[in-house]
Amino acid sequence: MSGVDWRGNAPSWDQTRPQWQKVRNERPIPPRESQQTIWPPIRVTAWIVWEHDGLELIDTTAHLYAGRDVQVELVDARREQIKWVWLASQDVRRR
Numbered sequence: 257m258s259g260v261d262w263r264g265n266a267p268s269w270d271q272t273r274p275q276w277q278k279v280r281n282e283r284p285i286p287p288r289e290s291q292q293t294i295w296p297p298i299r300v301t302a303w304i305v306w307e308h309d310g311l312e313l314i315d316t317t318a319h320l321y322a323g324r325d326v327q328v329e330l331v332d333a334r335r336e337q338i339k340w341v342w343l344a345s346q347d348v349r350r351r
Contacts, residue, residue, distance in 0.1 A: 277306045277307040277308055279304055279307070279341050280305040281304070281347055282342060286322035286323065286325055286342065291320050291322045292320065292322065293319070294320060294321060297317040297318060297319050299316075300316060300317065300318045300326075300328060300349060300350055301316075301349050301351055302314050302316050302328045302330075302343060302347060303343075303347040303348070304330070304347075314330065315351060316329050316331070317329050318348060319340070321345075322342075324344060325342050326342070326344075326345050327341070327342050328340070328341055
């Protein structure tokens with residue numbers, strides 16, 4: 257079955273996703289003492305590799321860095337949720 261109802265309506269993409277997908281390229285949270293604040297936050301494009309949906313380029317902001325890792329903000333407006341993700345610096349570019 258394709259997921260289309262008798263009226264021909266397909267469910268929205270997030271109806272079958274009750275929770276966040278894992279970010280496959282997420283890095284471990286570095287020790288607090290190694291984290292440095294970025295002020296003001298920098299506008300970036302982040303390469304996010306989702307567990308099921310694959311690669312997505314997201315325009316966001318970077319708020320912290322530690323060594324070669326950068327913390328970026330992921331916003332899910334539909335659920336009014338914010339998630340902070342650490343990524344390798346190679347997965348983040350300034351806009």
